[in-house]
Amino acid sequence: MIQNIKKIGVLGGSFNPPHNDHIRIAEYIKNRLSLDKFIIVPNAQPPHKNTCHVGFEHRRKMLEILACQYDDLEISDIESDPNVPHYTIDLIDKIRNLYPKAYVFFCMGMDSLIYLDKWRNGLSITEKCNIVVIGRKGYSIEEANPPVKDYLKSHAVYEDSDDFSQKLNEEKGNCFLLKECFNDVSSSKIRLEFDEFYKNDKHKKELFDYADKFPYSLKYLDKGIIEYITKNSLYKERES
Secondary structure, three states: OHHHOOEEEEEEEOOOOOOHHHHHHHHHHHHHOOOOEEEEEEOOOOOOOOOOOOOHHHHHHHHHHHHOOOOOEEEOOOOOOOOOOOOHHHHHHHHHHHOOOOEEEEEEEHHHHOOHHHOOOHHHHHHOOEEEEEEEOOOOHHHOOHHHHHHHHHHEEEOOOOOHHHHOOOOOOOEEEEEEEEOOOOHHHHHHHHHHHHHHOOOOOOHHHHHHHOOOHHHHOOHHHHHHHHHOOOOOOOOO
C-alpha cells in the first residue's frame, strides 16, 4: 500500500486549537495538487512557541473531530513526544523514511514562508522535498526577509507559471506558491475568548445557551471543537 503512494502532503503545527481553515487548507492543497495522501502532524513541543499548555492528546483529539468526515486525511503521532523540540527538517526525514518511494509536499502559509530563514535549516527543506505555500490574508511575499527573497529566485514556482504542472512531478527542489488565500485566524484570540468565558460564566450551560459567548471563535471553530474545549475546561488561564 505504501509503495503505491506517490505524492504526500504534510501539514504540521501546534493546532492550538485546530480550526476549520486547517482542514480547508489540507483539502484544498490535496485536491489542487492531486495528492494521493495528506498527513496532519500536531507538534507536542514546537521549538518556537511556549503557548502549547494544552497537551498533545487534547489537540490530537480535536483534530480527529475535524478530520473524521474526511477519509483521506491522516492524523500522525510522529511528533507526540513532549520532551524534545520537533523541527520541520527532522519531520521531513521521518516522513521520507516511512514513505521512501513517495514525493513529499510540505505545506505552510505565507505567514511562515516570509520568515523561513529563521527556521532551523528552513531554506534547506527543499533539498529533501517540495514546499507548498498557501496565501494568508494580511501577508505578502513582498514582506519576506531578504534571504527568503533570494531563495525564491531559484526555487519559486508560481501557480500561473507555464511549468507548474511539470514541476509537480519532481521529487524535490520546488517552492510552489498557490494563489488561493485563506483567513489569518488568531489562535491566541480564540484562547483568550475561552478564558474570558470561564471567568464570566460560573454555571455550566449547554452549547446553545452560550454560543453567543464566542463571537470570534464561532467564525472558525467547529461546534464539536467548542463542546470539547468547554467540556474539558481547556484554555483557562494558567495559574502562576
